[in-house]
Amino acid sequence: MYWDKTHETMDRADLELLQLARLRETLQVALNSPFYRERLQQAGVTPENISSLEDISRIPFTTKDDLRSQGQALLARPLADMVRLHASSGTTGQATVIYYTREDIATWAELLARSMYMTGLRPGDVFQNMMGYGLFTGGLGFHYGAECLGALTIPVGPGNSQRQVQLMQQFGTTAVHIIPSYALYLLTTFAHMGVDPRSLPLRLAFVGAEPHTEDVRRRIEEAYGLKAYNSYGLSELNGPGVAFECPEQKGMHVWEDHFLLEVLDPQTLKPLPPGEVGEVVLTNLSRQGMPVLRYRTRDLAAVEPGDCACGRSHRRLSRIQGRSDDMLIIKGVNIFPMQIEQVLMAMPEVETNYLVELKRENFNDLMLVKVEVREGFFKEDLRHLHALQKKITAALKSELLVTPKVELVEPQTLPRSEGKALRIVDLR
Numbered sequence: 483m484y485w486d487k488t489h490e491t492m493d494r495a496d497l498e499l500l501q502l503a504r505l506r507e508t509l510q511v512a513l514n515s516p517f518y519r520e521r522l523q524q525a526g527v528t529p530e531n532i533s534s535l536e537d538i539s540r541i542p543f544t545t546k547d548d549l550r551s552q553g554q555a556l557l558a559r560p561l562a563d564m565v566r567l568h569a570s571s572g573t574t575g576q577a578t579v580i581y582y583t584r585e586d587i588a589t590w591a592e593l594l595a596r597s598m599y600m601t602g603l604r605p606g607d608v609f610q611n612m613m614g615y616g617l618f619t620g621g622l623g624f625h626y627g628a629e630c631l632g633a634l635t636i637p638v639g640p641g642n643s644q645r646q647v648q649l650m651q652q653f654g655t656t657a658v659h660i661i662p663s664y665a666l667y668l669l670t671t672f673a674h675m676g677v678d679p680r681s682l683p684l685r686l687a688f689v690g691a692e693p694h695t696e697d698v699r700r701r702i703e704e705a706y707g708l709k710a711y712n713s714y715g716l717s718e719l720n721g722p723g724v725a726f727e728c729p730e731q732k733g734m735h736v737w738e739d740h741f742l743l744e745v746l747d748p749q750t751l752k753p754l755p756p757g758e759v760g761e762v763v764l765t766n767l768s769r770q771g772m773p774v775l776r777y778r779t780r781d782l783a784a785v786e787p788g789d790c791a792c793g794r795s796h797r798r799l800s801r802i803q804g805r806s807d808d809m810l811i812i813k814g815v816n817i818f819p820m821q822i823e824q825v826l827m828a829m830p831e832v833e834t835n836y837l838v839e840l841k842r843e844n845f846n847d848l849m850l851v852k853v854e855v856r857e858g859f860f861k862e863d864l865r866h867l868h869a870l871q872k873k874i875t876a877a878l879k880s881e882l883l884v885t886p887k888v889e890l891v892e893p894q895t896l897p898r899s900e901g902k903a904l905r906i907v908d909l910r
């Protein structure tokens with residue numbers, strides 16, 4: 483059941499002692515980088531004067547802008563010690579680059595092996611990796627992890643949907659790694675090919691890299707006949723393998739022997755108690771080449787209260803509710819894209835895709851929500867479609883407090899992405 487029982491089930495007090503020791507070691511390593519040497523000196527922080535985990539509040543934050551503008555000044559080892567680089571997908575601007583030493587790659591692979599083992603992946607499994615290879619961390623990160631664990635790994639990457647289905651049939655794929663919106667889309671390919679995904683030996687899916695709701699997970703699990711586990715990570719902190727769900731599926735265990743987790747009030751930047759949603763701030767505790775301290779992820783989530791029945795002591799993070807920088811302001815009301823998805827995906831008439839367009843009309847904000855409707859429902863007469871449109875509008879209004887304009891469209895007509903889904907287009 484456990485890949486590394488000692489670390490995964492460590493007593494909290496011992497885990498915190500380990501974290502403190504590793505935090506001090508990491509500070510020592512970080513002092514080798516020109517960027518942190520200056521930052522830490524200015525803040526008067528040395529490894530010696532950090533004497534408890536609470537002292538972390540004395541360490542300055544690191545932001546995406548720091549990573550972008552400072553580049554190689556963050557390296558704590560000579561460039562010659564680095565064996566790989568990745569760059570963030572740049573969904574919110576220019577990419578940031580992360581460098582890894584050989585040890586960093588090995589630690590990262592261990593963490594992903596640990597994560598997948600936790601969900602039941604074993605040697606003998608056939609693992610089809612449908613995430614992007616290349617600069618994105620999703621593909622290679624899981625690839626090394628699956629090989630480390632000993633699963634037969636199919637490095638196919640995303641896209642080419644018919645081929646994905648054929649590979650599953652040919653090699654008897656039992657586990658997939660896939661972006662949740664692509665998992666939903668792939669169902670249409672199965673349907674066109676006349677293949678029932680439930681007839682395949684699939685039993686595990688690792689889904690992550692983009693926010694998605696519990697309803698989306700349920701849809702994936704039911705359609706494919708498997709268990710889908712949420713996986714969270716970001717390039718700045720290695721990539722995937724920062725937090726992962728266990729079979730309880732009640733939040734993602736953050737691997738706290740390798741990452742120090744803080745959930746802070748985004749305004750006051752003070753720690754929040756379990757159950758309260760705030761900004762996730764993470765610190766590397768084991769990275770050698772380019773440790774990152776107190777990285778402001780902008781992701782919003784809460785620590786799940788209480789202990790997990792699986793026996794692991796590492797705290798669990800709730801689903802990511804959105805990013806503080808993807809909050810939309812429409813007619814002065816704050817709206818997170820996940821609220822829209824929550825409403826839509828809970829409706830059986832709605833297909834798997836939607837698109838939100840924000841416009842300005844007569845100096846007013848207008849939110850247009852284009853929704854794909856399931857085949858059977860679309861064939862209904864106009865009266866039914868009109869009623870459905872009204873129902874969706876009312877449900878969105880009650881969740882968002884803003885009345886959107888809802889447009890129903892035929893299935894498979896909205897644009898698709900093989901990578902992270904693009905759901906919001908702001909034309910204002």
Ligand code: DLL
Nearest residue numbers: 570571620690691692693713714715716717722802
């Ligand atoms: O998306 C790493 C990754 C790859 C994670 C494969 C999981 C699986 P970036 O491209 O740097 O790295 O994007 C990181 O994606 O800050 C979140 O906003 C979002 N994100 C990642 N995982 C989840 C998730 C990879 N499970 C950014 N739920 C993060 C919600 C997620 N959002």
